[in-house]
Amino acid sequence: MMWQRTWFIGVWVIQLAVCQAQPIIRIVPMGNSITQGAGAPGGYRKPLHELLIKAGYAVDFRGRFTTNSDRLTDPEHEGRSGWQITATAFTDGVALDGQTRSGLLDDLPTALDSSLPPSPTPTVDVILLEIGTNDLQHRVAPQGDSTRIVPHAISRLTTLIGDIHQRRPTAQVLLSTLTPMTTQWRGISAATASRVPVFNRLLPALVQVLRQEGVPIRLVDQYANFIAANGTAQHLIDGLHPDSTGYRLMANTWLAGIQQVVAPVTAPAKESPFWSVPFRQVRIPSRLDGAVQPAFFYASQQPRPQPLVVSLHTWSGDYRQVDSLALLARRRDWNYIHPNFRGPNRTTNACCSQYALQDMEDAIDYAIANGNVDTSQIHVIGVSGGGYATLCLYMKTRRAINSFSAWVPITNLVDWYYETMSRDPKHTQDILDCVGQTGNSLNVPEAQSRSPYFMKTPVARRRHSRLHLFAGVHDGYTGAVPITQTILFFNKLVSDFTGSANHPQQVDAATIQALLTRRGHDRRTGEKLANGRAVILKRSLPAADLLIFEGTHEMLLNEAWNVLTRQAQVRSR
Known part of the structure; x- marks a missing residue:
């Protein structure tokens, strides 16, 4: 398969540094406003960090930004509001709302090189990827053809994952379904909101194809966290961004996905495993x-x-x-x-x-x-x-x-x-x-x-x-x-x-x-x-x-x- 250059919107990159018995998991939250945590301080990064520690993981969140982290002790991330899978002007992608927005692919080498430089010890990378919301919201399509908005997003998502795979070939990708959007968000149309479940239904087939191509990838379902028993959206603060309950549910779902990829380095315990090899506990007499x-x-x-x-x-x-x-x-x-x-x-x-x-x-x-x-x-x-x-x-x-x-x-x-x-x-x-x-x-x-x-x-x-x-x-x-x-x-x-x-x-x-x-x-x-x-x-x-x-x-x-x-x-x- 030929991988095209592509951009992206909502990615979490987790690198598990294998350091003898107790590796540190290096996490790079990367993406859009949901990665930043718009709608609730700390977003899903803060509860995920707490869950990982309690589950026995030693974690290191990494990135160039620390915004909206709610005093998280490890606040670094790569989240930026409004970013898409690709830039609006990328190749034949045209935003039907007439607005110009940035994509992340051109930034990908810098982001990964600064946050996940080559490690002198073996590592395991886990990438948490929730991406495409802004592309659907702003109706990015080839030649402005509205019937191709969702297929075009899926195509560009495929090339994005390929580009990440080329740069980090051993990375485990946890691909998430998109969280819902409603007409409450800035008056978007019902037709625009309905593209999210259509997009999500295409993801299992995408994952299957990528796995056949040798990409280590799994699908996690974040969308289900936000759908009530009667089928309506819930846990959204503004029709697009999760509220604090929604972010906690997302954190639990990410944790479950991570646990499928790598086991905790220690059994869950009251003591934090943060202080693991190569840090040594020493005793110093006064x-x-x-x-x-x-x-x-x-x-x-x-x-x-x-x-x-x-x-x-x-x-x-x-x-x-x-x-x-x-x-x-x-x-x-x-x-x-x-x-x-x-x-x-x-x-x-x-x-x-x-x-x-x-x-x-x-x-x-x-x-x-x-x-x-x-x-x-x-x-x-x-x-x-x-x-x-x-x-x-x-x-x-x-x-x-x-x-x-x-x-x-x-x-x-x-x-x-x-x-x-x-x-x-x-x-x-x-x-x-x-x-x-x-x-x-x-x-x-x-x-x-x-x-x-x-x-x-x-x-x-x-x-x-x-x-x-x-x-x-x-x-x-x-x-x-x-x-x-x-x-x-x-x-x-x-x-x-x-x-x-x-x-x-x-x-x-x-x-x-x-x-x-x-x-x-x-x-x-x-x-x-x-x-x-x-x-x-x-x-x-x-x-x-x-x-x-x-x-x-x-x-x-x-x-x-x-x-x-x-x-x-x-x-x-």
């Missing part, structure tokens, strides 16, 4: 009190020393917390360690105590002794409570560290104690459990001693490090940590590094007030981050910078990794 602290560790296999990423868990997490930075470090073959440092911040020995700080130091020492570490390339990073720990280490360690990245950090436990009282009393109690009480009140001196804002800035030691501070402008409204926690700490650094209380890089009170009340709606720098988020405000010193972005209490994974790699490149010059 040099302060001898208490053994666990960590997950990866040593670079490169012949030359490589950077070390020290990723610090969140406020309520511990070393077992899923951390997508681990997968990025492994992909780049950098050294990586994820220490416990006394676990969740709800005990006296946690919460950046002298014991927790020593545990972080011990973890770095362990990585240097047991990895292949370029000691001039140590990078510490954390989000939320991990950002808090990052800043405590920034203020306290005497070690030479290349960079520190603190995303939406807590910097002042005294203020945060009062800020959480009505917002999240659990964290209020955590603070009390960490620092204790004086009578019925917070032990303020102890809280201050564990707060980066009140610590002495080691100006001389940090002139050759770089600190990156990030805050989402809506945090404090939709998240747990107001942006003033980050801004006021940056202002402190400006004063400490420059000796000036009125330096132009400080964020003045009027700007802070505007950010809190208007939340960036009246200001944009025009700059975009790696995932397309707008930059609201930037300030910079030679040793530290502050960036307020359009977002909430979150780490933007792609941007975080880009900052680490840029920092490593700068230092290596």
